[in-house]
Amino acid sequence: MTSLADQDSRVRRLLAAHRPHHGEAVFRGLVLAASFAVLAIIVGLVVVIALQSATGIAHNGVPFLWGTTWDPVRNLFGALPFVYGTVVTSVAALVLALFIGVGVALYLVELAPRWLSGPVSFMVEMLAAIPSVVYGIWGLYVLAPFLRVNIETPLHRALGFLPIFGGFPIGIGFMAAIAVLTIMIVPTVAAVSRDVVRAVPHAQREAALAIGATRWEMIRVAVLPYARSGIIGAGILGLARGVGETMAVTMVIGNAPKISASLFAQGYTMASVLANEFTEATTDVYRSSLVEIGLLLLVVTLLINVAARLLVWRVAGGARRVDA
Numbered sequence: 001m002t003s004l005a006d007q008d009s010r011v012r013r014l015l016a017a018h019r020p021h022h023g024e025a026v027f028r029g030l031v032l033a034a035s036f037a038v039l040a041i042i043v044g045l046v047v048v049i050a051l052q053s054a055t056g057i058a059h060n061g062v063p064f065l066w067g068t069t070w071d072p073v074r075n076l077f078g079a080l081p082f083v084y085g086t087v088v089t090s091v092a093a094l095v096l097a098l099f100i101g102v103g104v105a106l107y108l109v110e111l112a113p114r115w116l117s118g119p120v121s122f123m124v125e126m127l128a129a130i131p132s133v134v135y136g137i138w139g140l141y142v143l144a145p146f147l148r149v150n151i152e153t154p155l156h157r158a159l160g161f162l163p164i165f166g167g168f169p170i171g172i173g174f175m176a177a178i179a180v181l182t183i184m185i186v187p188t189v190a191a192v193s194r195d196v197v198r199a200v201p202h203a204q205r206e207a208a209l210a211i212g213a214t215r216w217e218m219i220r221v222a223v224l225p226y227a228r229s230g231i232i233g234a235g236i237l238g239l240a241r242g243v244g245e246t247m248a249v250t251m252v253i254g255n256a257p258k259i260s261a262s263l264f265a266q267g268y269t270m271a272s273v274l275a276n277e278f279t280e281a282t283t284d285v286y287r288s289s290l291v292e293i294g295l296l297l298l299v300v301t302l303l304i305n306v307a308a309r310l311l312v313w314r315v316a317g318g319a320r321r322v323d324a
Helices: 004-018 023-052 054-060 080-111 114-129 132-159 174-198 202-210 215-244 247-252 270-280 284-323
Strands: none
Touching: 023 054, 023 284, 054 284, 080 114, 080 174, 080 215, 080 270, 080 284, 114 174, 132 174, 132 247, 174 215, 174 247, 202 215, 215 284, 247 270, 270 284
């Protein structure tokens, strides 16, 4: 009868005899090549867009960033209205989507019965599978008239003296774009937040309930602090969806290159102007200025992701200090 030490030695010899000599090197080379391929794609994308926008950069100069006039006939191009529209719609939609999505996630994990949690989770995820053009058509023919009659007009009558509710409500504008983007972001935020909340150890919930905490106190003290970094990550994914969304926003925002404080006003986003005007660009300066908008959109997206990543690291570091 062989001892455990003899069996272990025999297993080690068998593994050493059948272990491929070059497998580790081949695997390391493949994963290294894949990593550099991703980096090469990003660098190549930036370089190509920068080269294609060189004419516009030379013509428009630095004032392109804060210029408010977009007049292709006179070759006057300013990007500020598009940056403003992108930031307003995506950030406002993110705030609403975080509130709704995290609420949905907490209900599905902490409160909903098992027979209801599954179907509701499936329906929430189905929202993410709907094409954006369908959202745009629905927003144009259903949501915009509903907002004009039931929300914008009453708000204008009651609070029209405020700049945010000034102007004439027609349904098409910033509010419709924010509403459509919110609906499109909610599935991403809810799905990721649900998985994060579900990953919170049950021992934390039981410890909070054992000392007399109510269900809401348990969620506030034991669940949300643990899941905070994951929820912020869900917000990052939702913001990325909102910043880059094109067709749905193009169909409901009004496509007017102007800056207004009113939610009822028409606006424009960087993605929308590319979709609307790129095929109409007949001059090199016009076409290059549109590519410059695309370069600016890439830079804005990069800055948002870097800032969000720093925020996640800060929150995660704070959570680790609290746990310690």
